[in-house]
Amino acid sequence: MNQQDGNSEDTGPSGERTVRELSPDEFLSERLIRLLELMANRQSEILRLASFMDDRETEVDNAARRAREQIQDRLGSSINDDGVDELVEVFESFNTPDPTSDLSNEEREEAFIKALIDMESKLPDGHMSTYLDSVIRALRTPPSSHFLRSSLLVSLVGELEMVVNQIARAAVERQPNTLKGGDRQLTWAEISQFESIDEIRDSFVDKIIDEIFRGSLSDWMDFFAKKFKLPRILRAETFEALEVVQRRHCIVHNAGLVSAAYLSKLEKFDVTKAIDDPLVVDTKYLQNAADTLFSIAFSLVWSIGTKLCASEDVKHDFFSHLADRTYHLLQDRRYDLLKQLGKDAPIDKLKDTTSLIFKVNVWLSYKYSNDFDVVREEVVKFDTSARSRDFQLAKAALLDDVEDAKMIADSMLRDGVLSRAHYVTWPLLSKVREFDRLEQSDGDLDGTAADAIVDTVGADTPVAEVPREDTENEHP
The missing domain is CATH 1.20.120 (Four Helix Bundle (Hemerythrin (Met), subunit A))
Known part of the structure; x- marks a missing residue:
């Protein structure tokens, strides 16, 4: 498109591309x-x-490094790195005194002046003022x-x-x-x-x-x-x-x-x-x-x-894209954002499959941020008895009932309802896949084919295929 x-490209009945x-x-x-x-x-x-x-x-905020750059710009000669570090330390020690020190303010000032005089003897003639000015500017500059x-x-x-x-x-x-x-x-x-x-x-x-x-x-x-x-x-x-x-x-x-x-x-x-x-x-x-x-x-x-x-068809595709956006937010680990969207968006007004994608990804954001107890009861009460296996699989996986989830996933894979690509990439099924690998390992089964699929399927594989349904959704 x-x-x-x-404009959009379509494929005609004989395979030709039409615009x-x-x-x-x-x-x-x-x-x-x-x-x-x-x-x-x-x-x-x-x-x-x-x-x-x-x-x-x-x-980035290293004051000594910033001072060296200024000294280099102004003198253009080799820099006494140890001298810069020591001068920065002298100022920082004076500006942030040790709370356990017994020195009076007057004694601290005398020690500070003596340290500066000692520093001058360590630098080339005529360089002290440049070093001093550069260090002061570096320390005063906001990070x-x-x-x-x-x-x-x-x-x-x-x-x-x-x-x-x-x-x-x-x-x-x-x-x-x-x-x-x-x-x-x-x-x-x-x-x-x-x-x-x-x-x-x-x-x-x-x-x-x-x-x-x-x-x-x-x-x-x-x-x-x-x-x-x-x-x-x-x-x-x-x-x-x-x-x-x-x-x-x-x-x-x-x-x-x-x-x-x-x-x-x-x-x-x-x-x-x-x-x-x-x-x-x-x-x-x-x-x-x-x-x-x-x-x-x-x-x-x-x-x-x-x-x-x-158009209801366009509207359905539109909300399917919004639901898929939540999947990408999961990939970006924006869990707090997904929680906000779950509170703001009228998810229940969406039709079944689109609503499922949205809800599951919101629930997953709670799970991945170690906050699943907030929505656990909502997931437990989620009635899937009269719903398709997509919903049953999602609920079992969310509640870490991996054995039931594995049985449901296997039946869906056999019947072609769940694609292998979705199985190996859907974040919701991570524990189910791990259980599958352990089960194969214990049974001395060959998991090479599944591993190959995992290696070749990209992270952008769609979460689910959403059938066309009518939607009528208002946002608060």
Whole structure:
């Protein structure tokens, strides 16, 4: 499928490839799914960079290394590495005194001055001032990791803004009459600059949406609620969501310090910070922020797809893609995010197989994060007696009833209901596969064929094949 021209390739009855134009519903569905995929992939890269920084924080924020670089730039000669390390240690010892020391402040100052004098004798003539200035600057410079994480937060919020902006454009194109009733007027001079009605319309939409997105997160959500009669995205009204956006504004406009606007926008919450307090961004905060922002985008995509896709076939495929997205989130170990989606999304309104994929992946997020007791009772009560073997297999595997799960899986494999590719890649069946390997080993059976399949099937193998069913889903 070519998203740009809205075409799709089909195979004709004699095997030839034909190109057909996507229906408006199909085009909207594709755009929404691609936007969500884009946001997920970019968030993964941002979180990967944060993790990368965690692993190298000591190296990146090494004051002695930073001082050496400055000395090298200024002197261009060989550097006394031991001298730099010793000078940094002298300053750090003075700035963070040993609490068990009996020295008075005056004695500490005398020791500090003596240490600096001793250092001067160890350096080449005329170099002490450069070494001293470089070390002081290096110690006073905020850690680089702080700048990077703050920048990553700005990027996370920017990704949400980009995705929500594009969702708005896609929704308006699908339902243009939502912008009727405005008071915007064009002069003849403005109209004469365009070559077609389509260009006028596109310019009109651009200006309206640009104006909306100069506002707050609440303004963005109000646009969708009012223009498309969507239910409110409750996640966007939480402290976590609003605070992330306000923290971004403080980083960009107020040197990362609490501003009066920050306190004003969050006044309905119990905020204990004061003006000019630093707003620290660590990796855990970034992870939580990414989860909150993705939840908002996911809820909005869900709501728009539900409201504007008229075709039940397209709508079913749309929700199947959203369910499959939860599988990719499992692969990325975004368990807290999946828990959020499980609380926010009306999973029970989905039809059986799509609902199963969604529910099982949410339950798995609790299981993989050692929090399965929260949903254990829900899984135990999940009645599969009148359901297909897919549901029976999922329940048995979730409850670690591996023997029953293995028997069900074997029968499904024999009947062709469960593909071997799904069996060897579905995360839900990891313990079942391990039980299978042990059973084969104990029975001295040859597991070479199964191992070969495991080696050749990629991680992107679909979770399940979802039959076409009617869906009617509203998102809170």
